[in-house]
Amino acid sequence: MKVEERVPQIVEHFNQEQFKDQLINWFKREQRTLPWRENQDPYRVWVSEIMLQQTRVDTVIPYFNHFMTLFPTPYDLAVADEQTVLKSWEGLGYYSRARNLQNAVREVVQSYEGIVPDEKQELKKLKGVGPYTLGAILSIAYDQPEPAVDGNVMRVLSRILHIEDDIAKAGTRKLFEALINEIISAENPSAFNQGLMELGALICTPKSPSCLLCPVQDHCHAFAKGIEEELPIKSSKKKQKKVPYLALVIENQDGDILIEKRSNEGLLASMWQYPMVPLADVDKKDMKHWFFGEYGLKIELGSSIDHVKHVFSHLIWEMEVVRATIVEGELDRQNARFVSKDKIDTFPYPVSHQKIHRHLL
DNA sequence: AAAGCGGGGAC
DNA sequence: GTCCCAGCTTT
Numbered sequence: 001m002k003v004e005e006r007v008p009q010i011v012e013h014f015n016q017e018q019f020k021d022q023l024i025n026w027f028k029r030e031q032r033t034l035p036w037r038e039n040q041d042p043y044r045v046w047v048s049e050i051m052l053q054q055t056r057v058d059t060v061i062p063y064f065n066h067f068m069t070l071f072p073t074p075y076d077l078a079v080a081d082e083q084t085v086l087k088s089w090e091g092l093g094y095y096s097r098a099r100n101l102q103n104a105v106r107e108v109v110q111s112y113e114g115i116v117p118d119e120k121q122e123l124k125k126l127k128g129v130g131p132y133t134l135g136a137i138l139s140i141a142y143d144q145p146e147p148a149v150d151g152n153v154m155r156v157l158s159r160i161l162h163i164e165d166d167i168a169k170a171g172t173r174k175l176f177e178a179l180i181n182e183i184i185s186a187e188n189p190s191a192f193n194q195g196l197m198e199l200g201a202l203i204c205t206p207k208s209p210s211c212l213l214c215p216v217q218d219h220c221h222a223f224a225k226g227i228e229e230e231l232p233i234k235s236s237k238k239k240q241k242k243v244p245y246l247a248l249v250i251e252n253q254d255g256d257i258l259i260e261k262r263s264n265e266g267l268l269a270s271m272w273q274y275p276m277v278p279l280a281d282v283d284k285k286d287m288k289h290w291f292f293g294e295y296g297l298k299i300e301l302g303s304s305i306d307h308v309k310h311v312f313s314h315l316i317w318e319m320e321v322v323r324a325t326i327v328e329g330e331l332d333r334q335n336a337r338f339v340s341k342d343k344i345d346t347f348p349y350p351v352s353h354q355k356i357h358r359h360l361l
Numbered sequence: 362a363a364a365g366c367g368g369g370g371a372c
Numbered sequence: 373g374t375c376c377c378a379g380c381t382t383t
Contacts, residue, residue, distance in 0.1 A: 052378035059369065060378090093367030100380075130380045150378045170362055173379095197378055206376055207372075236375090267366065312367055351368065364383080371376085 007178045010161050019219050020185045020192060026215035027195030030202070032057075035064050040190075042116035042141035043074050043105075049136045050101050050128060054094060057201065063092055074116070077102055078109040086270060086348040093351075095271060100128030118142045131173065136193065145189040147180035149173050152200030153193075158232035159204060162221035168235045204228075240316045246277040246287065247308070247319040247356060250299060252326050252338050257360065258295075259347065260336035267312075272347040274356055275336070276319070296332025299324045305359050310352035321356050 031037070034057065036048035047067060051060045067088050071077035077085070082102060089098040104126035108116055116137065117123045124134050135148030154167045154176050161179065165172045185192040203210045211223045222228040250258040257274075264270045275295065282290045292298050302323035310317040331338070339347070341360060349357070 049378065054366095054377055054379065055368075056370065056377065091368075093369085094379085096366065096381080097379090128380065132379055136378075148378085151376080152378060194378095201378080234376095269366090310367090312365095314365060314367095362383100365381085366379105369377095372374085 003175050003178050006175065007182055010163070010179060011182055014161070014183070015219065016183045019183065019216055022215050022219075023195040023199070024185060024188055024191045027191050027198055031194070031198055032202075035061060035068070040141050042118075042137060044068065045141040046116060046133070046137055047101070049133050049140075050097050051092065053097060053133075055092060059092070063089070074105045074108050074114045078106045078114075082270065083348060087346070090348045091351055091354070095348075095350075096269060097128060099270065103127040104129060116141070118144070120146070131177070135177075139189040139193045143188075143190055145181075145184045145186050147177040147184065148193045148197075149176045149180060150197065152197045152204075153180070155206065155232050156196050156200045156204045159209075159222035159228050160216065160220045162225070162227075162231070164231070164233050166235050167232045168237070237313075240311065240314055242316045242318055244279040245317060245319045246279060246284075247273075247321045247353075248275045248277065248291075248299070248324050249305065249321065249356065249360065250275065250297075250324045250326065254338070254340075256338035256340050257344055258331070258336060258338055259344065260333065262335075268350045270348075271350050271353075273349065273353045274321075292329065294333070295329075295336065297329040298327040300327050306356070308352060308355050310350075310355070317352055319352070319356075321359070 036044050048060070048064055051064055070084070070088055071080060080102070082099065085098050085102050086095060089095055107126055108114060112122070118138070120134065120138065123129055123137060129137070132148055132150050135146040138144040138146040139148055151167070154172070157163065157176055157179060158165075158167065163175070165175060199214070199216070203214050207229070209228050211217055211220070211228055214220065214223070217223055220228070222231050248258070252258070259272050260275055262268050262271050262273060277287055277291065288299060302325060305321040305323060308317070308319040308321060310319070344357060344360070
């Protein structure tokens with residue numbers, strides 16, 4: 001059945017007015033004090049929403065505060081060096097969020113005089129602003145009645161309205177957006193949207209939800225049926241592929257260490273790392289020859305320092321970390337350079353490689 | 362519509 | 373270990 005036909009059916013016996021009041025009043029009463037709730041500054045709301053994608057509140061708080069100190073306005077972020085922005089994002093993950101955010105903020109400074117657009121069509125064009133962030137900024141910063149559907153909202157609504165659509169499917173979000181469009185508060189869309197998300201964070205949690213404390217328990221079909229733990233329906237993803245690497249800590253005669261900048265696209269784009277030998281493609285006995293071909297350096301392996309296992313959402317790196325020294329040769333790579341140990345921490349690294357240079361520092 | 366893209370916390 | 377999370381972009 002099509003979304004337009006399902007929505008009226010789903011909300012037919014749903015007491016929207018009472019639900020809205022209870023949700024909004026609960027949010028006003030119980031909302032957490034968070035740095036990005038100090039005011040309605042669209043730039044702060046925007047930055048917080050980008051950081052909060054796939055990332056927990058407690059993790060984001062210190063990053064957000066530091067980020068706002070470094071880049072208090074869109075202009076400050078627009079003129080900043082990309083590597084500085086990535087350094088401020090180091091450890092948060094999904095680094096394309098930071099690069100997209102800066103790209104978008106530069107667009108805002110250039111085309112909108114530094115004012116975050118409050119018009120749907122303009123805002124949607126900005127890099128990194130998808131359906132969720134669009135609705136979050138418009139409702140929270142500009143008080144517009146737009147849906148902001150994230151995983152929290154889908155979980156909460158799937159329970160309240162007993163919806164069994166697979167929330168892992170891309171198309172399912174549209175159903176929830178249509179439902180929110182139907183029931184969102186026109187008077188306080190900000191508190192309505194944030195209330196749904198706050199409810200998901202504090203009460204309607206993925207496991208062991210606190211239904212007895214829920215302000216909208218009376219409206220919840222899943223609670224009435226005792227099936228709150230079975231919802232939402234979410235198909236499981238396939239497991240990660242393991243990828244073996246040799247990670248090299250290569251020191252030259254001056255005691256400087258070789259690091260390199262990753263490609264500006266793909267996994268961990270524009271982040272820095274210790275050179276890695278992909279053992280799936282390179283036979284270990286051909287390693288030195290391969291390395292000479294790639295870097296122009298003849299090296300001698302030293303002691304093994306560590307084994308680092310790093311899990312991504314879609315793959316697993318298994319890295320053996322080995323020291324190495326240079327026998328001869330001239331570094332022949334644009335993206336690589338020798339750096340003194342006291343400067344090495346000024347570059348942005350993914351966590352997998354922070355694990356490595358903890359050994360050096 | 363599906364795949365690629367990080368990291369950490371809860372259990 | 374498993375599951376989950378305040379998603380977007382590219383293909």
